[in-house]
Amino acid sequence: MVHYKDDVKSSPFKLNEQKSSDYNENNIVMPEFTIDDDGIPYCTKQTDYEKIISSNMKKRFPREFEKMLNCQHCEHYKKDDCYFPRSEIDKIEKDRNKLNIRCQLCGMKIDRPFSILMSELYKDQYGVNLPVICCTCYAGLEAGTFESTSKRRMILFFISLLTSIYFLSMYFLRMFTFTWYSMLVIIIPFAFWGYISFRDIKSIYYLHKGRKYYKQIMNAKKREKTKEEAFKEKYTDEDDKKKPPEGAFYSPGYDY
Incomplete structure (x- = not known):
């Protein structure tokens, strides 16, 4: 999944261009995701992200707004210098349209590929198994x-x-x-x-x-507390509760 490129010697112009952009030491752009109030994820590293967001198109043309913010309209996808290789994005999109990738909570089709890409990024970079869920289930989880x-x-x-x-x-x-x-x-x-x-x-x-x-x-x-934990919680005073457990060391800023 990870997209690495060999280090190449670049011209001063290219170095300045990359310095002002979001390229890392491997000349790869690391995506960053944000989720709006409707539970829809977007990549903030999309080349026209700020311009499209400032256009206020979402309320008037929500579908067109989402299409403009997908990978196919991004220059990093076209240049194939994103963390996710273009071939991998195409494969994910193909599987998504074939319903091979479903919401893990309701089984419905995943409409937004960024939901899948965000899950893969968290798994690769942080070892976090973030389930792929649809926007409807995300909104339900947010609202409880x-x-x-x-x-x-x-x-x-x-x-x-x-x-x-x-x-x-x-x-x-x-x-x-x-x-x-x-x-x-x-x-x-x-x-x-x-x-x-x-x-x-x-x-x-x-x-x-x-x-x-x-x-x-x-x-x-929300696992059930053991009898020992319940006993300690019941009979321990407030000062003792603030102390670190045996063998644990808090930062110097910790106050007993």
Whole structure:
């Protein structure tokens, strides 16, 4: 994934150009990501980022705004001097459009490639396994409503599934009352509701899987305290609580 280039001797003009830009010692641009209020990630190292942001296009033309801030419109992508090689970005984009990369919490398609690139960057640079999630799930996590909204979505998909099964059953029963020529009229809606049923089953499965993953992470953070920890917390006074644990050393600025 990491894009390295051999060190080359550059002209003074090129050195000055790179010095004023964001190139590192390997002549590679390290991307930096930011997330807006809608949970949509953007790369601030995109060559026209400041110009596009200052144009205030997002509210009027949100889709065009996002297209202008993708990798394909960036000079670093065209020059192939980004941390992510152009071939790797193309591969990620191809997998994303083929639905090979899904939201880890709901299973829906990832609409923004920066969600994937940001996850890969954190994994490579910091060893942090940042899950790839869609903007809807991110907004739910930010607002603390992920569990309730995912449960509601599962219920809606389940109702849709039951409705599809009902209509499929009714059409299946009515097929025997028609002639073979009339059955052609039944095949199209039959196939449509079959597709809807299959889609709902997949959505319920991915949402259930995402909720389990979310609870697994939260339970790891909120593990139950041992009896020894509970006893210490109950009977330790405030001054003792401020002291570092045995064998630990705080910075010189720490006050007992």
